[in-house]
Amino acid sequence: MNKFWRWRPSPAVRIALGLVSLTVTLVLVGEMFTGYPTDRGDLVRRYNAQLARSLGQQLATGLNAGPEGAATVQRVLADTQQREPRLLSARVLDAQGRALGQVGAHAAQWRLEPGAPSTVDNIRVPLMLNDQPWGEVQLAFVPIAPHTLAGWLQQPFLRWLAFLAGMGLLVYLLYLRRVLRHLDPNAAVPERVRAAFDTLTEGVLVLDPAGRVMLANQAFSLLHNEAPQALVGRDAASLPWLLAALPEDQRQPPPWRRAAQLKQPVLQVPLRLAGDPRIAGQRERQLVMNCAPISDEGRVRGCLASFSDVTELQERTERLHAALQEISASQSEIERKNEELTLLATRDALTGIFNRRSLMQQAELRFAEARAAGTPISCIMCDIDHFKSVNDRYGHAGGDRVIQGAAKALLRGLRLNDFVGRYGGEEFCVVLPGGTLEQAREVAERLREDVEANLGSALREHADVRVTMSFGVAEIAPDLADPSALIDLADQALYHAKKTGRNRVIAWTSRNAETAGAA
Secondary structure, three states: OHHHHHOOOOHHHHHHHHHHHHHHHHHHHHHHHHOOOOOHHHHHHHHHHHHHHHHHHHHHHHHOOOOOHHHHHHHHHHHHHHHOOOEEEEEEEEOOOOEEEEEOOHHHHOOOOOOOOOOOOEEEEEEEEOOEEEEEEEEEEOOOOOOOHHHHHOOHHHHHHHHHHHHHHHHHHHHHHHHHHHHOHHHHOOHHHHHHHHOOOOEEEEEOOOOEEEEEOHHHHHHHOOOHHHHOOOEHHHOHHHHHHOOHHHOOOOHHHHHHHHOOOEEEEEEEEOOOOOOOOOOOEEEEEEEEEEEEOOEEEEEEEEEEEOHHHHHHHHHHHHHHHHHHHHHHHHHHHHHHHHHHHHEOOOOOOEOHHHHHHHHHHHHHHHHHHOOOEEEEEEEEOOHHHHHHHHHHHHHHHHHHHHHHHHHHOOOOOOEEEEOOOOEEEEEEEOOOHHHHHHHHHHHHHHHHHHHHHHOOOOOOOOOOEEEEEEEOOOOOOOHHHHHHHHHHHHHHHHHOOOOOEEEOOOOOOOOOOOO
């Protein structure tokens, strides 16, 4: 059953059907304008009218015969119906509408209203007696136009057309099969060339300028299981599976017509060919189509279209892409882990700010930049006052929260380029690139005030706790060889702040080490 529906007529059959259709059309048009063959309806109409006149004359003669007229009328009607099979019924009426005779089921066959003119199937003939209107005879004939399919099939003209179509198809087919052997482009191709054409793994179509298939190799026919011979003569754009495989923006016009119009190749057109559900296990295939015009002295004679199956290559590409994505994901994970390791290596675990090693690395870099550019750089050393008593009173957990709060307060009060690190247990170091001693002292004073006002809140479960910090400030000097020396000066200033009362800022100068100010 599937094979039947998949069958496609050969070019000879299609051309023969077209010629038969044209022949029948010409016959119908010729009959309309020439009147040949004779209109059967007109013949029937004339015959019915002649029969009605003849019957009317016989009935008028019978009525003039005297008392036996009524019997004569019935006998004439019966004889006429027996002789004429097309006469379905007849009835004779007098002037008062009384029936004097009737044959057949006249009430069912008579469809004319009183006074209505006669038709082809229903005819009324007036009867005259002594040159006076006496009545009428009503005749009902078999309708010219049948009302059923069986009736239509019995029409001679229709049988004549059917005979003409059947015999024409047979004669045209036999003739065209012989003629197309000389016109078929496949017949003009030598067998060895055809065999080589079919050995190509790519599907190939040779199209004429109108896009009709002239040649198709075996590889192309296997794309949709159609014989190459069945494709010859068909418009490539009429292949629904081929158009459906094209991207929507490539369908109007299709690539082969665009190549012929532009007179240049249209390359790398992707096609997605759906699997045939009638073939078990057939999957969707990926194709690439290339179209090149066939030119002769500048005139396009056709187009050559090739179809490469890249399904396996596409699948390998997708697998490779998936593998690359996995590698990229792994690389991203490695980079994330490295960032975590770098963070762990450079940041203090408790506060999240620079640890001492990273702080010194950054300080050395900025110290060298300042020395080379001749710009200032300052350092602030700070320490939590009475931290041991905080630990003793609130435990190590409380001490850790105070250290974390101090780190947050320092970060909150720094400028954009400044950085801070945990130098020791409760000791912090702040480096201010480009900052002078006075600027560093202002920053330190602001930090001190913030710490004094807010650091105690780090111990949330203990109200009214006051925690302060002491600050020492120093600026780069010509005799300082490295950042360690600068940090040492700031540490000495911090020592003086601790010795002179805590919760204050002391600045170290190159002239002396006395207290420069306190908040």
